Amino acid sequence: MTAPLAGPSLPVLGSRGMLTALREGDVDRVLEACTTPAAERWLETPVPYRRADAEAFVREFVPAGWRGEHDERVWAIRESLHGPLMGVLGLREGSVEVGFWLHPEGQGRGLMADAVRAAVGHADGCLTWPEVRWACYVGNTASMRVAKAAGFSYLGVREGLHRGVPEQQHHAVRPSSGEAPAEALPWPDLG
Structure with a gap:
């Protein structure tokens, strides 16, 4: 096991897994996850995604956030x-927002909804955010299922930008009170 980089010193526990610091040894898994067709379609990552992008994410971007540089x-x-x-x-x-992705090996097992619930619950105890927001591009049903399972209230579709091109996005929110906001709508059929 490689040593963790700058990040949380203690894991945040969920019922199916945990949130930890990223490690140098995670570069290959980041590269695998971010070069799938789904990642290229839905994420705001470079296309094509290269090893240098994964290395920069793990070694530079993530630790810089934990050091307060962004x-x-x-x-x-x-x-x-x-x-x-x-x-x-x-x-x-x-933006008071949660974002996420799963490696193909972790998909379809409830890991992400559990991780989102754990992180948002942790944030409720550590941050002063009145709510946490989530968004995904129209068509990303897997991300919608996660947000719904994690207790977010659906707010509808709005215009957004994806790689500089206008594209509609689904939006949802999870107030720290746990109560659905007045403007909440029924979740679309997620088949």
Whole structure:
């Protein structure tokens, strides 16, 4: 096991896994996850995604956030403390938003909804955010399922930008009170 880089000193525990610091040894898993067709379609990562991008993410971007050099704190999602990277989850303070992705090996097992619940619950106890927001591009049903399972209230579709091109986005929010906001709508059918 490689040593963790700058990040949280203690894991945040969920019922299916935990949130930890990223490690140097996670570079290959980040590269694998961010070069899938789904990642190229839905994430705001470079296309094509190269090894240098994964190295910069793990070695520079993530530690810089934990040092306070930008407003995003990123955790690794693992099933056990010494287990492989299954995904990442970030909380962005400026936009009060959660973002996430899973490695293909971790998909379809409830890991992400558990990780989002753990991170948002942790944020409720550590931050003064009145709510946490989430958004995804229209068509990203997997991300919508996670937000719904993690207790977010659906707010509808709004215009957004994806790689500089206008594209509609689904939006949801999870107030720290746990109560659905007045403007909440029924979740669309997620088949």
